[in-house]
Amino acid sequence: MTSMLTGRPATRLGPAAADDPRHRRPLGLTAALGGAAAAGSVLVVCLAVGVTGWFVTDAGVHGAPRDGLRSGALAWLLAHGSGVHVPGAGGQGVAITAIPLLLTIICGWTMWRLASRVGDSVSGHGPDADAIADGARDWTVGLATAAFAGGYAAVVLVTTQLAGTSATAPSGARAVFWSLVLSLLVAGPAIAVGSGRLAIWAAFVPGGVRAAAATTRSILLAFLLASLITFLAALVLDLSTAMNVLSELHLSGGETVLFLGLSLLVLPNAVGFTGSYLLGPGFTVGSHTLVTPTAVVLGPLPAFPLFAALPDTGPTPGWTPWLMAAPIVVAAVATAWAQRSRPTTSWSDAAIRGCAGGITAGIVLGFLLARTGGAVGPGRMAQLGPFAFDALVHAVTAFGLGGLVGAVVMTAWQRHRAT
Numbered sequence: 001m002t003s004m005l006t007g008r009p010a011t012r013l014g015p016a017a018a019d020d021p022r023h024r025r026p027l028g029l030t031a032a033l034g035g036a037a038a039a040g041s042v043l044v045v046c047l048a049v050g051v052t053g054w055f056v057t058d059a060g061v062h063g064a065p066r067d068g069l070r071s072g073a074l075a076w077l078l079a080h081g082s083g084v085h086v087p088g089a090g091g092q093g094v095a096i097t098a099i100p101l102l103l104t105i106i107c108g109w110t111m112w113r114l115a116s117r118v119g120d121s122v123s124g125h126g127p128d129a130d131a132i133a134d135g136a137r138d139w140t141v142g143l144a145t146a147a148f149a150g151g152y153a154a155v156v157l158v159t160t161q162l163a164g165t166s167a168t169a170p171s172g173a174r175a176v177f178w179s180l181v182l183s184l185l186v187a188g189p190a191i192a193v194g195s196g197r198l199a200i201w202a203a204f205v206p207g208g209v210r211a212a213a214a215t216t217r218s219i220l221l222a223f224l225l226a227s228l229i230t231f232l233a234a235l236v237l238d239l240s241t242a243m244n245v246l247s248e249l250h251l252s253g254g255e256t257v258l259f260l261g262l263s264l265l266v267l268p269n270a271v272g273f274t275g276s277y278l279l280g281p282g283f284t285v286g287s288h289t290l291v292t293p294t295a296v297v298l299g300p301l302p303a304f305p306l307f308a309a310l311p312d313t314g315p316t317p318g319w320t321p322w323l324m325a326a327p328i329v330v331a332a333v334a335t336a337w338a339q340r341s342r343p344t345t346s347w348s349d350a351a352i353r354g355c356a357g358g359i360t361a362g363i364v365l366g367f368l369l370a371r372t373g374g375a376v377g378p379g380r381m382a383q384l385g386p387f388a389f390d391a392l393v394h395a396v397t398a399f400g401l402g403g404l405v406g407a408v409v410m411t412a413w414q415r416h417r418a419t
Helices: 002-006 015-019 027-058 065-078 101-121 129-133 140-163 172-194 197-202 207-237 239-248 253-279 305-309 320-340 347-369 388-418
Strands: 084-087 093-096 283-285 384-386
Touching (some): 027 253, 065 140, 101 172, 253 283, 253 305, 253 320
């Protein structure tokens, strides 16, 4: 048997786990309740923030608490890509399609935590570890993921029906679709980890693939961190402008705290914009505008403090085009760092790891950048976001080249140490 040849230690998938009722709870019911709890827990927090915001803004003079509840529910749906319409000039609704990515990240983090617990609760179902290693079919993770996604999507659909109106018109179809995508990308791996299946499956993945995946993860995290630092540096350098914008809004103390807290929800979006800027294609903050290291064309902007980080319109300084070298340098350093824990003395293995990891990181980043933009207002503000496809092409090139250079340099150093 394969399990006898590999000599793997016993896991909780063995006979003891199969007899333990804590790991053999009803699979479908447990997973569906876990999905509903993952959706409902963040939704309840959004409802509470919505009611708090309604009371802080006018002390309950206008409207009713249900208006605050509806605002919180619509914000939660917006984090799932539903889009929403808000009243505009002349009674015309204005479409808002930009996603507050920090709220989406919070939903994903909550989903991961609860899905991993669901995986542990149903880990006793299906064949044990030895049978799985020998090729026995195991549908535990697939069925649990489907039930989890169903429970999550049910909460999304009910919320859309209750909170949506003919005026706001959130798209339930888009919200359900992206909730299913989120469940597939987050809940599925979390259930596999919590049930112990992922550890068994990973043993059969070639070492080169695992090394390339580690390189991809290292490059993505390093580049996002570099983009965050760049954005914060730009904001701090022009912090006075942000403070002036905030003062012109004439907000009370409570309203200021609420406004700044809501502004943080789009901080990951700003990081994505900065990443596209560093890659070269840049982004737009309204129709007929452009922000790149080589050219900046801006128009009138809404009173939003984070816009203070934007460069001034006109010719750019001579040093800003050199920022486009940052992705290559970051990818090279991140690849070398990742290879420290997975050393190799083979030039071909190192080249494949670095190049494949960099290309994959560029593709993933392009997908993420495509979700950072959208419409945020009427007229020209209906176009806001990075040029995702161009950024994907630049990211694949820069990360692939940087990954190759970093892997080769680290391999040369490791070969030198080996001799």
